[in-house]
Amino acid sequence: MSELWTAERTVSLVWAAELIGGQFPELLPLTITLLGEGFDNTVYRVNGRYVFRFPRRSIAVELLRVExxxxxxxxxxxxxxxVSEPVFEGKPTAEYPWPFAGYRYVAGALPGRVTAEERIRSSRPLAAFLRRLHGFPVEQAKRLGVPNDRIGRLDLSIRLNQADSNMSKAIERGLWSDRHDWDELIAWLDERAKKSGNGSGDGIEGGVGNGGAFTEALVHGDLHIRNILVNEERIITGIVDWGDVHTGNPAADLALVYSYLPPEGRKLFFADYGEVDVQTRMLARFRAVHTTLFLLLYGNDRQDAALVEAAQDSLRLALNYP
Known part of the structure; x- marks a missing residue:
């Protein structure tokens, strides 16, 4: 059975150069290098100044248009x-039937292994960014075509079992060893979901199973270690890959607080961002684990040892390991 990240089409370096050079001759002669491959896109750096993204799956096409x-x-x-800023809009061709896009290059590198002190220094820049992003007018975002959360990123009726299955896979493959903190988290969430569904009044208004009650916001939707960039001091300076942008529960973005910042950094973050209720924090923590497990399995499947190690670091933080 194919994994979630299996590509339907992969644009090779030579093919990418043909598509870019054919549609944007002002960029010739091209200097092009592979920057990375994700679940949805193959990414190339062009002439040192631009990044071109080519969808790998049909589901990514509409995501590209929205961002x-x-x-x-x-x-x-x-x-x-x-943030990424699109400047080139590539058109489908007979050979490649999907649109693609070129963006101004966002300087920085993937964080990889980062010390606790380095992570803490990113707390306040991240808080300032998310406070501004989550304050963007939701109605304006919708007029621009930004959808709501159509896939239930925080729908625990779907995601709990999915994440639990991935935790079992991680343990079976020797990527993780202890379920204790994970079992405590899902037990808490499951109990809240039952309470919110039985009319007891003790659960999360609106039901934890669909993300609970929240103030709708514009959210990036996929904040994790593969979509943030850091400078030479290892401080977060850029946010990339906006394909999952939507209007919904800010907990989807606050997941990064739990997968990237240690407890001291979280205190600094919420002091600047503003306090959130315990249900939102727990949903964010769950989302952090859910996303990180996918990254862990993906890194293992691609034999990417650096990603596996970074994902394990994120999982320890999200599960409150020392």
Missing amino acids: CALLPHLARLQLPLQ
Whole structure:
């Protein structure tokens, strides 16, 4: 059975050069290098100044269109962290039937292994960024075509079993060893879901099973160690890959607080971002574990030892391991 990240089409370096050079001759002669491959896109750096993303799966096509409509508006806000800004709109061809896009290069590197002190130094820049992002007018985002959360990222009726299955896979493959903290987290969430569904009044209003009650916000939707960039001091400076952007529960983004920041950093973050209720924190922590387990299994499948180690670090933080 194919994994979630299995590509339907992969644009090779030579093919990417043909598509870019054919549609954007002003960029010739091209200097092009592979920057990375994700679940949804193959990414190339072009002429040192631009990044081109080519969808790998049909599901990513509409995501690309949405982010290209929204990102110019975010870029004009001069947010505390850099964001991708689309400047080239590639058209489908007979050979490659999907659109693709070129963005201004966002300087920085993937964080990899980062010390606790380095992580803490990112707390306040991240808080300032998410406070501004989550304050973006939701109605304006919707007019730009940004959807709501159509896939239930925080729908525990779906995601709990999915994450539990992935935890079992991680243990079976020797990538993780202890379920104790994970079992405590899902027991807490499961109990809250039952209470919110039986009319007791003790659960989360609206039901924890669908994300609970929350103030709708514009959210990135996929914040994790593969979509943040750091500078030479290992401080977060950029946020990339906006394909999952939507309007919904801010807990989807606050997951990064639990997968990247140690407890001291979380205190600094919420002091600047603003306090959130315990249910939102727990949903964010769950989302952090859910996403990180996918990254852990993906890194193992791709034999990417650096990603496996970084994902294990994130999982320890999200599960409150020392």
